Amino acid sequence: MGKSSKKPSQLEILIELNDELENYFNNTIIPQLFVDADMMLRKYTPAAMKHFKLSASDLGKHISEVSHNIRFPTIIENITEVVETGKDLEKEIQTTDKVWYQMNILPYIIRKENRTNGVIITFVDINDRIQILNGYERLNRNYENIIHSISHDIKGPLSNMEGLISILKETPADVKDNRLIIDMLSESVVNLRKTVEDLADIDYDKEFAKAPERVNFENIIEDAKLALRDKIAESNARIFTKVRESEINFSRKNIRSIVYNLLSNAIKYKKPDCEPVVTISTEKSGEDILLKVSDNGLGIAEDQQHRIFSRYARVHDNVEGTGVGLFIVKGMVEAMGGRIEVKSKEGEGTTFLVYFK
Template sequence: MGDPSNKAGKLEKLIELNDELENYFNNTIIPQLFVDANLILRKFTPAAMKHFKLSDSDVGRHIEEVSNNIRFPTIVENISEVIGSSKDLEKEIQTTDKVWYQMNILPYIIKKENRTNGVIITFIDINDRIQILKGYEKLNRNYENIIHSISHDIKGPLSNIEGLIRILSETSKSEEDNRQIFHMLSESVVNLRRTVEELADIENDTEFAREPERVNFENVIEDAKLALRDKIAETRATISTRIREAEIRFSRKNVRSILYNLLSNAIKYRKPTVEPAITITTEKSGEYILLRVCDNGVGIAEDKQQAIFNRYTRLHDNVEGTGVGLFIVKGMVEDMGGTIEVESKVGEGTTFTIYFR
């Protein structure tokens, strides 16, 4: 028979460890859940109770029964995946209170038995980052509005002014005619001034995107995919990644805009009968960090490959767009001391390579 005092010591140690875990869960301000290997909710922090509207009666229930509170349809599958693989999983979700979180599912491993006995799920508030993402979406839409204003709202008043001046210079008019023409000139000038002021406001919107910071490529790729999710679903595009260099010091908003534009183009310029297949890779090369976006689209003729970086260049009239995306990308990269290159074959696809310094 075993030593009773030894058994008592082990039991006391287990109780102590359980008390420590209880104390941790009761005092942390981070929303966390502990789900066991049978997908039963065993513990949660007070922050999780508040944000996910959980109650003590939810302890002991299958996670599927409370998953609606978390508002993420694949959470059960994701937990099972982590238990099966013993590998961390990270995703962005929105809860029922409309708050965005980065969800990290970590395997709870029993070291002595070398097996996963459940998961600990942590939720980090990224609402500010999502709001920035929405702001960037607005900024991208504003780029198109700028071009529309240049081609219509500015050209229109200028043409009116030119025409009215020509009328004044060609023939003498009555005083009443002159008053009417001057009134029309005044309206055109007011219209032009208003448009210029609006463009100046849009220009100021870009100031928030210039400060460098530590940027995680995978997070930014997910942001861009989120922004393009409707296009991705509509075209059945597949996006694969090989991230060998995880981070870069750059303006996060600029990196996100670069990826957004390159992914958007890869989807836009697809072959009509082929689903888009896009690969994103990062790696270190000397003093540079390289980002590559490769697609299987229509490709770019060799004599057009430099022109695509010019403002307003459009190679295909049947594809929506304004022709400023790659011009903006090139400017963002070069402003920070980097370069962008393109390799392409018509009918085979295109690879853009960004050299971040």
């Protein structure tokens, strides 16, 4: 007779599960902490030990005693919130060594008892992404500075030219006097031309604007959401994504600027007393990749839609803006052989369709 197989006991099953958990914690490269409902640190991964300078003596300590290496003063409150609500929590934090992480606090639920017995805290390194965002924000500030500089710096030469032309019209036709005024007017034209050329010749972060490369839409969308997190939080905007085509060969700087501008506009042009709802999707459209950004905002009147991609075009004067965002987006898309279209109904929202070759 064959040897009968023995069914493992409950204790053996628990030991095996514990061994698997230990093996996972010891081999994962992701910094993770396990904190129980009493705020005691029960376990951490080697990566967490390295990044947060933990030691074996920290096990069993209250999280407040070991969180000094994490520059996040509300970590106790956030752990308590997750334990009490059973809902995930996500935030960006910075450690004492100036490294940025996306911190996810997930409830550790005992299914049999249907209760939360602590949390697992995961840290994802987003330092490179933050640095890229800082670069984009610097570029946006530089673009704004150029616009403000043009607006401000050409006023002086233009005023001089207008004044000289008025004098020329009012003075008697004396050849000598007119010659002097014309010379002064010519000098003002030269100064104006030089001012415009100087402003147009600004070359910020040339190395930052990279050539086309394989770009992941999910990452770009998350970057834009991260850069706009204050506006998203302030407006209580809800952002939904449906990415069916994940990658595109495009300038990372430009694709990020396109998504950033379209998402920013979707939030900015919201209806009064109505929380923005924005859907960002990608899909295949023939031989093109189609990016769609739809919102439930103010919408654009049909007779105004033809001019929204023009430089300095404004269709909602009650909303702050320079009117150059969509002009820049159109230029970026068309420079790479693509096209951008708009579908909108006043009072019901807008959808921008960007076709990439």
